[in-house]
Amino acid sequence: MCTTCxxxxxxxxxxxxxxxxxxDHGDGHEHTHADGTKHAHAHSHSHAYTPARSHAPGVSATxxxxxxxxxxxxxxxxxxxxxxxxxxxxxxxxxLVSSPGSGKTTLLCKTIELIKGRQRVAVIEGDQQTSQDAxxxxxxxxxxxxxxxxxxxxLDAHMVGHAMxxxxxxxxxxLMVENVGNLVCPAAFDLGExxxxxxxxxxxxxxxxxxxxxxxRAARLMLLNKCDLLPYxxxxxxxxxxxxxxxxPEIVVIEVSAKSGAGMTAWLDxxxxxxxxxxxx
Ligand SMILES: Nc1nc2c(ncn2[C@@H]2O[C@H](COP(=O)(O)OP(=O)(O)OP(=O)(O)O)[C@@H](O)[C@H]2O)c(=O)[nH]1
Ligand SMILES: [Mg+2]
Ligand SMILES: [Zn+2]
Ligand SMILES: [Zn+2]
Numbered sequence: 714m715c716t717t718c719x720x721x722x723x724x725x726x727x728x729x730x731x732x733x734x735x736x737d738h739g740d741g742h743e744h745t746h747a748d749g750t751k752h753a754h755a756h757s758h759s760h761a762y763t764p765a766r767s768h769a770p771g772v773s774a775t776x777x778x779x780x781x782x783x784x785x786x787x788x789x790x791x792x793x794x795x796x797x798x799x800x801x802x803x804x805x806x807x808x809l810v811s812s813p814g815s816g817k818t819t820l821l822c823k824t825i826e827l828i829k830g831r832q833r834v835a836v837i838e839g840d841q842q843t844s845q846d847a848x849x850x851x852x853x854x855x856x857x858x859x860x861x862x863x864x865x866x867x868l869d870a871h872m873v874g875h876a877m878x879x880x881x882x883x884x885x886x887x888l889m890v891e892n893v894g895n896l897v898c899p900a901a902f903d904l905g906e907x908x909x910x911x912x913x914x915x916x917x918x919x920x921x922x923x924x925x926x927x928x929x930r931a932a933r934l935m936l937l938n939k940c941d942l943l944p945y946x947x948x949x950x951x952x953x954x955x956x957x958x959x960x961x962p963e964i965v966v967i968e969v970s971a972k973s974g975a976g977m978t979a980w981l982d983x984x985x986x987x988x989x990x991x992x993x994x
Contacts, residue, residue: 725872726861728844729879788902791870795877795905803885805988808906810928812921813894815914816938818846820971821889825853827977828984833886837876839868839893846891856881867898870905887984900927907991908933915939915946919953926960934965934983941970 772780799806809817818838825834836857838846847859858876860868873890882888890906892899900909911932913921916939922929929935935957937950950968957964967983969976 724863725865726863727872727875727879728847728859730875785901788870791874792903792905795870795874798874798877799888799905802882803992804882804888805886805984805991806888806890806904806906807984808890808892808899808904808909809912810892810896810899810909810932811894811912811914812896812917815894815912815917816971817891817894817912818849820912820936820938820969821891822849822853823971823974823977824889824980824984825850825855827974827981828887829854833883835880835882835886835888837868837873837880837888837890839872839891841865841893862893866893866895867902868892868904869902873904887988896921896925896928900925900931908987910934910936912936912938913953913957915942915948915950915953919949919956922953922956922960929957929964930961932961932964933987934967936980937966937968938971940968940975941973 809821811817821836825836828834834855836847836850836855838844838850838857838859839862840846840859841862841864843861844859847857850857858880860872860876862868862872868890877888880888890904892904909928909932911928911934913935915937922935937953940950943950954966957966965983967976967979969980971977
């Protein structure tokens with residue numbers, strides 16, 4: 714996770730959200746919004762956000778482990794709160810994770826296009842910089858909000874909780890979260906989602922599940938995207954599935970092409986089925 718990979722938690726920006734977290738305030742330190750008002754959220758929390766620092770001089774290995782545990786346990790508390798808020802309104806949430814460029818946004822646009830007649834969908838977008846992905850989603854007619862993580866390499870449950878406050882989320886709708894493109898750190902951060910969905914595109918090589926096992930272990934479903942390109946590549950679908958099942962025997966795999974639309978029905982059926990299970994639970 715981030716104390717190991719060395720990525721910092723720089724300034725986070727959420728569209729339409731005016732308070733800046735520099736994440737340097739310690740335990741119990743209440744922060745103030747840009748307009749001078751005190752911080753007040755629907756989910757009440759103290760902003761105890763320990764900055765991720767790797768190889769900090771004078772910090773022992775034991776202390777680093779403790780910092781990591783602190784970050785994750787605070788994240789888990791925010792995630793539990795998000796999950797509770799979402800469940801209370803019957804909102805089914807998926808957390809889309811992958812390396813950069815696997816086709817998450819393209820897949821989301823296609824999914825919204827196909828699903829919007831029967832289901833309301835909203836999207837939270839995560840990138841280090843730019844609002845391009847949120848704009849692509851809004852062009853489909855679905856509401857979207859962009860989180861820019863600055864130097865951060867993953868979304869966390871605190872950011873997502875704020876974005877949820879800003880988004881129009883009707884009851885019984887579908888919330889899709891596109892995480893920052895990164896096959897490592899987002900695996901460790903629960904956002905309050907029902908499931909993580911990992912997207913592996915066929916241009917990345919079939920060995921990614923065994924090279925980045927945490928992510929494939931954390932995911933319930935693997936979408937094998939860009940299958941339209943298979944005729945031009947040496948990518949072996951059976952090998953990729955074998956590697957994914959090696960780290961996660963339970964993982965469901967669906968072959969899709971966000972470009973041609975192949976496999977999209979199976980993906981929509983999976984969403985509907987998981988949504989129904991969540992509703993009953
Ligand atoms: N051939 C093909 N290209 C695709 C497919 N899906 C996405 N792409 C292309 O892949 C590139 C990256 O797609 P994006 O949807 O931006 O990928 P992303 O995962 O959202 O990227 P980041 O947000 O930057 O991590 C674009 O040029 C897409 O047109 C697909 O199914 N087939
Ligand atoms: Mg994207
Ligand atoms: Zn990281
Ligand atoms: Zn906050």
